[in-house]
Amino acid sequence: MKTASFQPGDRVVLPPYGLGVVRDTCQRPVAGELLAYYRIEFPNTASQAYVPVDAPQGTGLRAALTSAELPTLLGHLQDSQTLNLPRQWAARHRRVTEILAGGDPYELATLTCELRRWNVERGLPDLDRQALRRAIRLLEQEVRGLEDPCACDVRSLLDHAWTETPN
Template identity: 70%
Template structure:
């Protein structure tokens, strides 16, 4: 997943914007000097971003997941544990850090833990919003991959999205 040099056509993630595609490398003037930038276009929108070629990591840009990453992602979604604080303010800070990071493996661990909480007892509104945001971010990351592992991840995410707490399901 670690990559620092990108080529046109590469799928990348640029938090908080999501999945984009490097469409070109261009020169743009800044303070009278030309600097090289990746032009990142975001599918299904007219949005684009320019990320310095010299430091894409500072902007948070990283390579998107590939089919090779799917088994580990699926395992994280199924079996991970995360010790989230019970106190709401501390939990909210931790969850927000994970969501903002955009790290798919951290998102998968958070999704697994919130899914467990949702099934066991239901989620309060803000935790449910975070759970759904994590699912959406992971769905974005996996979309476009044509692989059995990606399909399995997508199916698990759809299932998690539609699950109801056991107490509610029993009524």
Template identity: 75%
Template sequence: MKSSSFLPGDRVVLPPYGVGVVCGTCQRPISGETQAYYQVEFANTSSRAFVPVQSPQGAGLRAALTTADMPNLLDCLQNSGALNLPRQWSARHRRVAEILAAADPYELATLTCELRRWNVQRGLPDLDRQAFRQAIRLLEQEVSGLEDECALNVQQFLGHAWNETSQS
């Protein structure tokens, strides 16, 4: 993944909004001082975010995955170890919500694999199923627009994972 300096046209991720594109920078007055902000626009919406140029990581802004990241992501999806999620619902829900909010693609991949395992073994309760679907959507959104073979394999894997059913 790239550093935290962005140029117009760069694909970025801003949790919880998802994947957007840096359209440029602008100056905005805040408390009497003019500060520089990245202007991020999100596809298929009129949403726009302004993220401080001095500390984009403070807002959670990061570079979106590129085709170079796809082999690692696919490997994580295919070979992820178990994620030790709490069995108690409230503790599990908190941990899952943290992972979804952070939107780290490799943590999302690990969460997806764990929930997929649970789904195949015994089916998922509604809230876990919603979390499973949200993790898949976040990964699909980040991979969309990447057209190399490995990205297509990631997309196929995610589609297959969602459509699997319980063995019981």
């Protein structure tokens, strides 16, 4: 597998923490050996993470969505694909947690659509509503800072999903 290379200032996503920015690379001692790490800072927080330069894919680190990828994301949000989540709470919670922790924007979009549909049809239990809000927040983070018509459409759709109430 090809190792991703990030530069200072690159927007990245580190699941499940969300959108961050590569500040620099640094050396840190591990078991008596100096290893190279990306230092990731997360906007609006004092949090930071260190990700090994040699194996960022092992942590799930990936480049954030770009404007060119937004039409695909918008398609996933508008398509209202069904996810076939289990009806039993424990199994559903496990699956939803996997999707949220994985941080794949297209899976998050599909999850958002499914939970939105459930919310409109019958309302959501509290934990499912929290999962919907978390998925929306993660998607909003990736779209934040991108300024093009498609980004505005995605933000508008997410804003609508945030405020929707059951029929």
